[in-house]
Amino acid sequence: MAGIVGYGAYAPRYRIKVEEIAKVWGTDAESYKRGLRLEEKSVPGLDQDVITMSVEAARNALKRARIDPKKIGAVYIGSESHPYAVKPSGTVVGEAIGATPDVHCADFEFACKAGTEGMFVALGLIEAGKMEYALAIGADTSQGAPSDALEYSTAAGAAAFIFGTKDVIAEVTHTFSYMTDTPDFWRREYMHYPRHAGRFTGAPAYFKHIKGAAKAIMEISGKKPEDFAHVVFHQPNGKFPTTVGKQLGFKPQQLETGLLCPRLGNTYSGSSPMGLTAVLDVAKPGEEILMVSYGSGAGSDAFIYRITEKITEVQGLAPKTTDYLDRNKVYIDYGTYAKLRKKIRMGE
Amino acid sequence: MSTSARYWREIPQRYRLEAGKCSGCGAIWFPPRLVCKECGKREFEVVNLPDRGKVQTFTVIRVPPSEFCDQAPYALGVIELENGVLLQCQIADCSPDELSVGMPVRIEFRKIKEEGEAGIICYGYKAVPVRE
Ligand SMILES: [Zn+2]
Numbered sequence: 001m002a003g004i005v006g007y008g009a010y011a012p013r014y015r016i017k018v019e020e021i022a023k024v025w026g027t028d029a030e031s032y033k034r035g036l037r038l039e040e041k042s043v044p045g046l047d048q049d050v051i052t053m054s055v056e057a058a059r060n061a062l063k064r065a066r067i068d069p070k071k072i073g074a075v076y077i078g079s080e081s082h083p084y085a086v087k088p089s090g091t092v093v094g095e096a097i098g099a100t101p102d103v104h105c106a107d108f109e110f111a112c113k114a115g116t117e118g119m120f121v122a123l124g125l126i127e128a129g130k131m132e133y134a135l136a137i138g139a140d141t142s143q144g145a146p147s148d149a150l151e152y153s154t155a156a157g158a159a160a161f162i163f164g165t166k167d168v169i170a171e172v173t174h175t176f177s178y179m180t181d182t183p184d185f186w187r188r189e190y191m192h193y194p195r196h197a198g199r200f201t202g203a204p205a206y207f208k209h210i211k212g213a214a215k216a217i218m219e220i221s222g223k224k225p226e227d228f229a230h231v232v233f234h235q236p237n238g239k240f241p242t243t244v245g246k247q248l249g250f251k252p253q254q255l256e257t258g259l260l261c262p263r264l265g266n267t268y269s270g271s272s273p274m275g276l277t278a279v280l281d282v283a284k285p286g287e288e289i290l291m292v293s294y295g296s297g298a299g300s301d302a303f304i305y306r307i308t309e310k311i312t313e314v315q316g317l318a319p320k321t322t323d324y325l326d327r328n329k330v331y332i333d334y335g336t337y338a339k340l341r342k343k344i345r346m347g348e
Numbered sequence: 349m350s351t352s353a354r355y356w357r358e359i360p361q362r363y364r365l366e367a368g369k370c371s372g373c374g375a376i377w378f379p380p381r382l383v384c385k386e387c388g389k390r391e392f393e394v395v396n397l398p399d400r401g402k403v404q405t406f407t408v409i410r411v412p413p414s415e416f417c418d419q420a421p422y423a424l425g426v427i428e429l430e431n432g433v434l435l436q437c438q439i440a441d442c443s444p445d446e447l448s449v450g451m452p453v454r455i456e457f458r459k460i461k462e463e464g465e466a467g468i469i470c471y472g473y474k475a476v477p478v479r480e
Contacts (some may be wrong), residue, residue, distance in 0.1 A: 055457035
């Protein structure tokens, strides 16, 4: 059966605390910490972007897959912060990992679910027998407008997955997609920051689509919430996934391992994919995992994975996701953050 | 030749650290050479350099060229990779006062520079301290 043969994550080392942002805008840090379960978020360095983080995540996935990169037939990168408006991120990433030139390449965009879109298509190509391996990456260096509520959560990170049929570590037993036209969050051409519809991003957007996809995939697979060792939802903050999990009948412990947002922030296209890498780092053979992404606009992709006995061979072959989260981090002040995120207007 | 064309020509070295291993004496050259400086042979096998090493020496740039001014102060170092090959590159993700000779580093893929707001983005390798 087709599934994941290698996975890897990457997050930059810089962090800014919610208190530091709140101090600048005169808001109440506690309301973000308690209300939205946000503590701190990752910030990319001046020399990091979606392409550099994708390369590092893909290299970690290759270390675990132990395959010749020339056998990768597709490179798909999902992001809403591709460095070029025109020139796919996948061209640089495919070249850097040694997958070129016999490879199909495309960049995906769908707000925060662009990463799982790439995973969905990569898996489909493997199931169709079109290629031996396919690489899908979700990565973002997302930006919130200064003082906007999003500024407390928009973060940077990447997760990469190599799909194949040999030496699979996590079989994909079911997939399901759920999508409607819902204008909860968008960014028009030439606009630097996205716009969102405030509270409208909740019930008719995030909750409706995550629940629509989760309920449907559990129905077609005949699974119940208690059948899953872990569940990973998209994490725009720490509160939404916890709430939707409760509404769907999951226990907090099932979400715990994959819930990275409180100490990582929302890595957009990397969000639920990075949560999945953290789960794969500790998953045991036979366990089943439910993952449901969410992208504004709006839609959700759902996947059910079944862990094979091969997982234990590869978990230690590359840095774990929590290594990137907990080791080596350094806190920055708002001034440094503004410089790193290019929020300061420079002279000519 | 424009910077873009030169950058493109050097992609195998910049992105994948492709070196030339002499089929005669086994010496590894980075960047690759046409003739081995050790034994004079002209046949080479392409090998990828390891991504771990240690700082052999470094210097701190405090007054950089204008395109790097937002990164100052930053360190340029000579890295001795695990197989003994020496690599000269920027040492990122650290303040210069943290650096020391012998410090373990990992090679990461980073943005090197942008050719202005509208030009291409040049990527390549940098060393980052390993703090495990
Ligand atoms: Zn020689």
